Amino acid sequence: MAGAAALIWGEWLNWRWSRALVGSGEGDSEAVVVLGYRNPQATANFVNRWRVRAGIRSIAAGRPHGTRVIFSGGAAGGAAAEARLMADYAKSVLKFDGTVLLEDRSATTWENIANVIPLLEDVDRIKIASQPAHALKARAYLRRRRPDLARRLVRADDYRPGEWMVVKPLLALYGLWTLRGLKADERKVSP
Template structure:
């Protein structure tokens, strides 16, 4: 009985750690945001098959649910991802999923040349210039990495970053500890200041 309780408590602690760390990352390097226009940038994940894979489908759903907020009157969703196989670019696959499955009817802009996170951020910059608020959507660690890259490249645009709805309590609960471990590896390229969200 005592051993079973110990295992259960350890499991609960691991789940809580994964939830906490992903939540922390989703709130790093973002501000409150003002203005009536926003750009929601959805980062693609390598997708060699002819339809959007599970990761890209989730990212598009998170991007669509991130649209809007108090005072927002104009939104463009930017889907960023190039070709990683023999088929269409990730951006095209995500756009098809957004329109055909989610029935999203808002403005979609495709950036279909990027194959790395650095390229994602670099290539969407011209599409962000006139947005009052910028949301970057991906798994929390990946999105934080992209926000840090934007801050390195364009601090003026990084000041417009606001939180996306890409980390909800209980969502991906059993996978979040693994995402946290992968995230720690992903974020090794950032400075301590960037990882903790100091501005």
């Protein structure tokens, strides 16, 4: 019984986070920002591969070539930049042939957001793809730095019911810890 409750709680919390600080999004141009995760090896690790898949599936139907995908992350955990490893995975394994931009200097989520802002200025819709708590943290950072751009945020497809279900309670606990600095209005589910 306690195990089932933990699974439901983890699922619910991740669902809530995926729907906070997003709007309905107007306009045609779109950018999907895929945030990197520490990657000490020469190829994209498990977490970065999942984030790339979440980013690619976040592209709105009918817009694969009208959407730019921005991979963000420096060489925080290894010799190669996370952005480069994720882009290589998207192109070579997932066969993604849309527009790809790299931001390869960031070592933190705050830097991810600061460094991708120039790449977001001219788009109507912005999606940030990562695990739901991490994506929420990044959306809050964008809102703090550039409220005008934050109004363009829409939901990425980085939450799916049942996906990662067994580890979602752990992700939820970790998310609660990492999101402790967010204000109450930054955690609310968007209407």
